[in-house]
Amino acid sequence: MTKISKETRQKLKTRTLLAHAGRNPEEQFGFVNMPAYRGSTVIYPDAAAIRKGTMRFVYGTKGTPSTEALENAWSELSGAAGTVIAPSGLAAITLALMAAVKAGDHILVTDSAYRPTRNFCEGFLKPMGVETSYFDPYAGASVANLFRPNTTAIVLEAPGSQSFEMNDVPAIAQVAHEQQICVIMDNTWATPIFFPPHERGVDLAIEAGTKYLSGHSDILLGLVSATPQWLPKLRRVYDLFAMTPGPEDVFLALRGLRTMELRLREAERQGLEMARWLATRPEVKEVLHPALPSHPGHDIWRRDFSGSSGLFSIILHPAPDSAVDALLDALELFAMGYSWGGYESLIIPFDCKPYRTATQWNPGGPALRLQIGLEHIDDLKADLDRGFAALKNAMK
Numbered sequence: 001m002t003k004i005s006k007e008t009r010q011k012l013k014t015r016t017l018l019a020h021a022g023r024n025p026e027e028q029f030g031f032v033n034m035p036a037y038r039g040s041t042v043i044y045p046d047a048a049a050i051r052k053g054t055m056r057f058v059y060g061t062k063g064t065p066s067t068e069a070l071e072n073a074w075s076e077l078s079g080a081a082g083t084v085i086a087p088s089g090l091a092a093i094t095l096a097l098m099a100a101v102k103a104g105d106h107i108l109v110t111d112s113a114y115r116p117t118r119n120f121c122e123g124f125l126k127p128m129g130v131e132t133s134y135f136d137p138y139a140g141a142s143v144a145n146l147f148r149p150n151t152t153a154i155v156l157e158a159p160g161s162q163s164f165e166m167n168d169v170p171a172i173a174q175v176a177h178e179q180q181i182c183v184i185m186d187n188t189w190a191t192p193i194f195f196p197p198h199e200r201g202v203d204l205a206i207e208a209g210t211k212y213l214s215g216h217s218d219i220l221l222g223l224v225s226a227t228p229q230w231l232p233k234l235r236r237v238y239d240l241f242a243m244t245p246g247p248e249d250v251f252l253a254l255r256g257l258r259t260m261e262l263r264l265r266e267a268e269r270q271g272l273e274m275a276r277w278l279a280t281r282p283e284v285k286e287v288l289h290p291a292l293p294s295h296p297g298h299d300i301w302r303r304d305f306s307g308s309s310g311l312f313s314i315i316l317h318p319a320p321d322s323a324v325d326a327l328l329d330a331l332e333l334f335a336m337g338y339s340w341g342g343y344e345s346l347i348i349p350f351d352c353k354p355y356r357t358a359t360q361w362n363p364g365g366p367a368l369r370l371q372i373g374l375e376h377i378d379d380l381k382a383d384l385d386r387g388f389a390a391l392k393n394a395m396k
C-alpha cells in the first residue's frame with residue numbers, strides 16, 4: 001500500500017486496513033491481488049549479489065513476496081513488530097513455545113487450553129526437559145503463586161477451547177512480566193479484530209488461520225505475531241525449523257483477510273442470536289458464551305474484548321448418549337466435524353473431563369459445541385428444533 005501516506009494509514013479503521021494491507025499493485029503490473037508466489041530457488045543477478053547478500057528474497061523457505069505480504073498485513077492488524085506463518089495453527093503454537101523455552105524450564109498452561117497444545121507439552125516438551133503445570137483459567141494474578149525460579153512461559157487461551165472459561169490476560173501478563181516470563185496466547189477465537197493481543201500484554205500471539213482468516217474451511221495455516229522484544233527469538237526458531245506454509249494456502253489466507261471483518265461481525269451477530277435463543281430452550285441447561293451476562297467470564301470479556309465470534313457451547317439437561325446422538329443425527333444443516341470459522345455451521349459433542357488436571361469439568365449434562373455459520377438463522381433454528389424433537393422422542 002505504497003500510495004497510502006503514513007498519516008492516512010495510521011488512522012485507518014480495521015475494515016479499510018484489511019482491504020489494503022499487504023497489497024502493492026504497482027509491483028504486480030497493476031493487478032489488484034498478490035499472486036501465489038511458488039518457488040524454492042531465487043536467481044541472483046550477479047556474483048556480487050550472492051557475496052553481499054543484498055537480495056530481498058533469497059530462498060523459498062526464507063519467505064516470498066506472498067508470505068511477506070501476509071506477515072506484514074497480520075502485523076499491522078495485530079499491532080505486532082512482526083509475524084511468522086506456519087502450515088497449521090498447531091504448528092504456530094509449537095513455534096511460539098520453542099521460541100520461549102529451553103531444557104530445564106518450567107511453563108504454565110491454562111487448564112482450558114486447546115487439547116493438542118497439552119499433547120505437545122506432554123509428548124514433546126516433557127521428553128526434552130521442559131516441565132508443564134496447568135492452572136485454573138480464572139486464577140488471574142494469583143497465578144504468580146505457581147511461578148518457580150525456572151518458569152519461562154505462560155500459555156493463555158481466552159475463551160478456553162470447548163469450555164469457554166476466560167483468562168484475565170492483563171492481570172496475568174503483569175505478574176508474568178515482573179518475572180520476565182513470556183506471555184503466549186492462543187487468540188484464535190477473538191482474532192486481533194476483537195482482541196488486540198499485544199496491547200493487552202501478550203508477547204507471542206497465535207492465530208489458527210485455518211479458522212476465521214480462511215473462513216472457508218479450505219486451508220490449514222497458523223500465525224504467530226510478536227512484540228519487538230520477542231520477534232528475534234521467534235524468527236530464529238522459525239528459520240531453524242523452516243516451518244513454511246504452502247503458497248496456495250498463503251494466497252487463500254490473503255483473500256480471506258479482505259472479508260474477515262465482515263464475516264466475523266456476521267458470525268458474532270448470528271452467534272449471539274443463536275446463543276440467546278438457546279438460553280430460552282427448555283432442553284438447554286446452560287449456554288457457555290462469554291458475551292452473555294450469565295457467563296462467569298463476562299466481565300473480563302466486556303472489559304478486554306470488542307466482540308465475540310460465532311463459536312460457543314451449550315450444556316443440555318441430563319440425557320443418555322443415545323438421546324444426544326438422536327439429536328445430532330436428526331440435524332440436516334449442522335454438520336458434525338472438527339475445526340470451525342468457516343461459512344458453514346457445525347456441531348460436535350465434547351467432554352473435557354478426561355484431560356483436565358487443575359480444575360474439574362462437571363457441567364451437569366451433555367456438552368455440545370456449536371459453530372454458527374453464515375446460513376439464515378431461521379433455517380438453523382429450525383434445524384436445531386428438529387434435533388430437540390428427536391432428543392425428546394429418544395427420552396420417552
Ligand SMILES: *Cc1c(COP(=O)(O)O)cnc(C)c1O
Nearest residue numbers: 088089090114188208210220221
Ligand atoms: C483449531 C485450533 C487450533 C489449531 O489449528 P489447526 O490449523 O487446526 O492446527 C489452535 N487453537 C485453537 C483454539 C483452535 O481452535
